[in-house]
Amino acid sequence: MTVELTAAHWLFLFWVGVVIVVMALRKDPVIPCILGLLSVGWLVKSSFISGVSTVFNALIVAGNEFWGIIVVISLIVALSKLLSDTGADYLVMRPAARLMINPDIAFWTIGIAMMLTSWFFWPSPATALIGAIMVPAAIRAGLPAMGAAVAMNLFGHGIALSTDYVIQGAPTITAKAAGFADPSPVIVASIPLAITMGLVTTITAYIMLKRDMAHNPEQIIAEQAALTAQEVERELDWVSYFLAIITPVAFALDVVAMWVLKLRGGDATALLGATAVLILTLGTLLKYRWEGFEKITDYVREGFMFGIKIFAPVIIIGGFFFLGKGELAKTILSTQAATGFLEDFGLALSQTVPLNKVFVAIVSLATGIIVGLDGSGFSPLPLVGAVAATFDKAIQIDKATLAALGQIAGVWTGGGTIIPWGLIPVAAITGVNPIELARQNFIPVVLGFIATTIVAILLM
Numbered sequence: 475m476t477v478e479l480t481a482a483h484w485l486f487l488f489w490v491g492v493v494i495v496v497m498a499l500r501k502d503p504v505i506p507c508i509l510g511l512l513s514v515g516w517l518v519k520s521s522f523i524s525g526v527s528t529v530f531n532a533l534i535v536a537g538n539e540f541w542g543i544i545v546v547i548s549l550i551v552a553l554s555k556l557l558s559d560t561g562a563d564y565l566v567m568r569p570a571a572r573l574m575i576n577p578d579i580a581f582w583t584i585g586i587a588m589m590l591t592s593w594f595f596w597p598s599p600a601t602a603l604i605g606a607i608m609v610p611a612a613i614r615a616g617l618p619a620m621g622a623a624v625a626m627n628l629f630g631h632g633i634a635l636s637t638d639y640v641i642q643g644a645p646t647i648t649a650k651a652a653g654f655a656d657p658s659p660v661i662v663a664s665i666p667l668a669i670t671m672g673l674v675t676t677i678t679a680y681i682m683l684k685r686d687m688a689h690n691p692e693q694i695i696a697e698q699a700a701l702t703a704q705e706v707e708r709e710l711d712w713v714s715y716f717l718a719i720i721t722p723v724a725f726a727l728d729v730v731a732m733w734v735l736k737l738r739g740g741d742a743t744a745l746l747g748a749t750a751v752l753i754l755t756l757g758t759l760l761k762y763r764w765e766g767f768e769k770i771t772d773y774v775r776e777g778f779m780f781g782i783k784i785f786a787p788v789i790i791i792g793g794f795f796f797l798g799k800g801e802l803a804k805t806i807l808s809t810q811a812a813t814g815f816l817e818d819f820g821l822a823l824s825q826t827v828p829l830n831k832v833f834v835a836i837v838s839l840a841t842g843i844i845v846g847l848d849g850s851g852f853s854p855l856p857l858v859g860a861v862a863a864t865f866d867k868a869i870q871i872d873k874a875t876l877a878a879l880g881q882i883a884g885v886w887t888g889g890g891t892i893i894p895w896g897l898i899p900v901a902a903i904t905g906v907n908p909i910e911l912a913r914q915n916f917i918p919v920v921l922g923f924i925a926t927t928i929v930a931i932l933l934m
Contacts, residue, residue, distance in 0.1 A: 485517055487815070494857075527808070542743045543647075547784070549750040551596065553595075556773055557721065564710075580611070580612040580615040584625045586629065589629040609626075619905050620914060624911070624914055625676075628891060647852060648878070648881045652866075659873075663875040666933060788853060831934045835930050838865075846883065862874075875934050
């Protein structure tokens with residue numbers, strides 16, 4: 475099928491280039507995306523007013539695509555705030571902290587705890603939780619603060635956020651942009667890639683950390699001597715213990731139900747969101763009694779402020795890149811004649827340039843890394859999903875694997891493992907220099923990218 479590339483196609487491609495350049499310069503791409511929507515809509519509809527309407531239509535379309543995951547993340551963050559206020563989070567993490575009897579066990583324990591907590595509560599709340607409870611215990615066990623920070627980064631902002639198997643925020647965004655109805659294909663395709671990336675990065679980082687500890691034994695001695703963080707006096711009551719038991723049990727049952735009943739996409743999101751809000755409601759009433767009627771509003775408000783803060787730019791970025799998909803472009807531009815610009819470019823590319831799996835894998839990896847340089851793990855996802863859909867039109871590949879590779883590259887870069895401006899939360903709570911932390915993570919993550927790309931090429 476011959477594709478006719480119009481002026482609108484080239485204008486869209488121009489703005490894609492501008493977005494990539496802006497993000498590589500560590501600036502938010504919201505303004506280029508808005509201008510891109512305005513100018514493309516204006517050109518396609520030959521009306522400035524229609525161009526203005528295109529901007530709003532794109533935000534509504536993207537908001538509808540992402541709203542379910544925004545709600546569930548917001549509710550889970552609200553629940554995490556309640557757990558923190560009641561001390562239930564401390565009770566949940568205390569057994570893991572007691573396991574850390576030497577630096578080797580401490581590294582893997584704090585990493586795995588961060589990963590599991592991030593899967594259920596996202597890395598931002600998990601960072602505060604793990605940092606406050608487990609980092610002091612890890613330092614007392616002989617693990618340097620830098621080692622704790624590396625473990626938290628790689629397992630939380632790396633493995634957990636790039637896979638997001640429980641909440642499914644990352645794969646939902648990627649899958650929508652790639653043209654899948656639900657995130658299941660991307661999740662399944664990401665499993666071997668995530669295992670490869672996780673093993674290579676964490677084992678490499680662990681070996682490097684052991685070498686550094688051997689060369690600088692005085693560091694941990696100084697950190698232990700300077701450690702002033704003692705066990706915080708917490709007011710624990712029966713509600714704290716109740717929430718510490720019911721919360722992990724309820725979410726564990728959710729995971730079992732998702733597996734047994736084969737709940738995917740929106741159904742899985744609904745189950746998690748409902749569980750979070752029900753525990754939040756029950757816990758708030760038990761803790762605050764009649765005051766809970768007002769207190770729950772504070773928790774919900776705080777949760778949604780976090781959710782909107784994370785997704786507000788993603789909605790605008792996603793709205794622009796949804797012009798690359800045929801069906802969504804028709805809705806955004808309000809015309810059935812509209813085609814997906816990126817899909818058309820994929821077909822045109824296949825007719826003029828010989829493509830292969832190695833080339834498209836490198837492009838997907840580079841796209842995720844470059845766009846992730848702005849420090850937002852989710853900003854690259856609409857683009858890497860669209861890139862996968864584009865190349866799927868051009869050559870015979872496994873689109874889900876290509877999308878998963880771009881997702882891993884984007885989240886590991888922007889989510890906070892190798893760029894200093896994305897590492898500040900973990901660096902602050904562990905007391906290390908974010909630049910040094912980025913330097914410590916760099917070699918393990920780069921080796922992980924190389925190994926994961928090779929595996930992706932073999933699987934495509």
